[in-house]
Amino acid sequence: MCATCGCSTEKSYSIKKVDGQPHHHDHDDEQHRHMHEHGIPHEHASAHEESHSHDEHSPRRTIPLQQSVFAKNDLIAERNRGFFKAKDIRAINLLSSPGAGKTTLLEKTLQDLRSKVGIGVIVGDPQTDLDAMRLGQKDAPVIQVITGDACHLDAEMVWNSFDQIDWNGKRLLFIENVGNLVCPAAYDLGEQARVVLLSITEGEDKPLKYPTIFKTADVVLLTKMDLKTAAVADVEKIIKNVHAVAPQAQVISVSVRSNDGLQEWYDWLFKLLNG
Amino acid sequence: MGAQKKPRLEHNILSFRFVHEIGIAQDILAQVLNGAEKQNARSIHRIKLRIGDLSGVAEDALRFALEVGVRDTIAQDAIICMEQIKALCYCSTCEETFEPEDIIFLCPHCGTLSSKILRGRELEVSELEIT
Numbered sequence: 001m002c003a004t005c006g007c008s009t010e011k012s013y014s015i016k017k018v019d020g021q022p023h024h025h026d027h028d029d030e031q032h033r034h035m036h037e038h039g040i041p042h043e044h045a046s047a048h049e050e051s052h053s054h055d056e057h058s059p060r061r062t063i064p065l066q067q068s069v070f071a072k073n074d075l076i077a078e079r080n081r082g083f084f085k086a087k088d089i090r091a092i093n094l095l096s097s098p099g100a101g102k103t104t105l106l107e108k109t110l111q112d113l114r115s116k117v118g119i120g121v122i123v124g125d126p127q128t129d130l131d132a133m134r135l136g137q138k139d140a141p142v143i144q145v146i147t148g149d150a151c152h153l154d155a156e157m158v159w160n161s162f163d164q165i166d167w168n169g170k171r172l173l174f175i176e177n178v179g180n181l182v183c184p185a186a187y188d189l190g191e192q193a194r195v196v197l198l199s200i201t202e203g204e205d206k207p208l209k210y211p212t213i214f215k216t217a218d219v220v221l222l223t224k225m226d227l228k229t230a231a232v233a234d235v236e237k238i239i240k241n242v243h244a245v246a247p248q249a250q251v252i253s254v255s256v257r258s259n260d261g262l263q264e265w266y267d268w269l270f271k272l273l274n275g
Numbered sequence: 276m277g278a279q280k281k282p283r284l285e286h287n288i289l290s291f292r293f294v295h296e297i298g299i300a301q302d303i304l305a306q307v308l309n310g311a312e313k314q315n316a317r318s319i320h321r322i323k324l325r326i327g328d329l330s331g332v333a334e335d336a337l338r339f340a341l342e343v344g345v346r347d348t349i350a351q352d353a354i355i356c357m358e359q360i361k362a363l364c365y366c367s368t369c370e371e372t373f374e375p376e377d378i379i380f381l382c383p384h385c386g387t388l389s390s391k392i393l394r395g396r397e398l399e400v401s402e403l404e405i406t
Binding site: 058059060061062063064065066067068069070182185186208211212215243244245246247248 | 299302303306307310311314317320321329331378379380388389390392397398399400401402403404405406
């Protein structure tokens with residue numbers, strides 16, 4: 001269950017390598033047990049450790065819980081972070097609303113950088129492996145997570161994708177999240193950086209309407225700059241609004257169609273790789 | 276027909292508004308019932324939550340979802356207490372903390388925009404009162 005919007009993550013999701021068969025995942029399968037064996041703390045519903053009867057008139061007592069609602073996800077996210085650090089991989093969580101151009105940006109980035117750096121991709125969508133099929137044509141290992149009813153990727157889905165990727169020579173992992181500006185903001189995947197895409201056709205007020213996700217961004221990529229005139233977009237106002245809610249974010253304007261701004265994006269990626 | 280359609284539409288709008296908090300409520304209840312069960316609780320009388328202003332949760336909607344969720348559980352009569360945690364930011368120019376007034380974290384002393392959030396993202400089950 002998504003703690004943000006209420007969509008279901010109880011049902012099985014599936015993880016698929018683009019050239020392979022869907023790998024169905026549910027809470028009984030081997031990978032889930034594997035994680036338990038490795039000691040991720042988890043709660044069991046029926047842990048009656050001290051079974052004793054109660055006095056009818058037992059006094060009320062206060063017990064502290066102090067548990068974050070996101071505690072389980074955050075623990076697995078830290079495990080992912082450790083995995084990335086051990087393998088010297090930079091993981092980037094790509095977030096945006098549907099249709100802002102995440103897959104198009106990745107196609108172009110893979111095409112331009114694949115000879116310079118080893119890249120892997122995990123892509124999440126509620127249904128279909130269409131994005132993975134597109135990205136798979138660019139000679140990078142692409143893992144599609146079909147999230148089913150879930151509106152976001154969580155740390156466990158990412159963890160369960162790891163053994164599908166040959167990490168040999170990989171330095172960069174793009175995690176293309178489900179298109180959604182609300183729920184994915186709350187789920188740490190263990191990434192080193194968050195990149196939020198905002199297409200200039202979406203309207204100048206988007207950062208003000210969805211401040212939470214922008215406040216977590218390291219970089220905001222303004223995409224589809226080639227449509228600036230057609231969309232009558234006030235780019236200055238968009239940038240002003242991004243800066244107002246997310247002063248920490250570096251803003252890079254790009255167009256995959258015209259190549260404008262891509263070098264600045266690649267420069268940022270290499271800075272992250274060398275940092 | 277027209278008279279029947281209107282309430283359905285309203286219902287859908289309500290569902291959409293509350294769906295955001297229903298998921299949170301279910302996760303909270305799982306933690307609450309699990310925590311109480313570990314203590315062999317027979318009944319939960321009070322559930323205390325800490326909710327940050329920046330957690331993205333609407334308190335009324337969360338309360339509504341929790342009240343539905345506790346039905347037929349040992350928490351069905353529990354009083355739900357929500358402690359609101361105000362956002363707190365740090366201004367690196369003034370080297371002081373401040374409570375922002377809205378989503379734009381403007382330092383009231385010098386007008387610098389802050390992205391350093393010290394407090395306000397909390398979404399926690401803080402304590403339970405049980406027998």
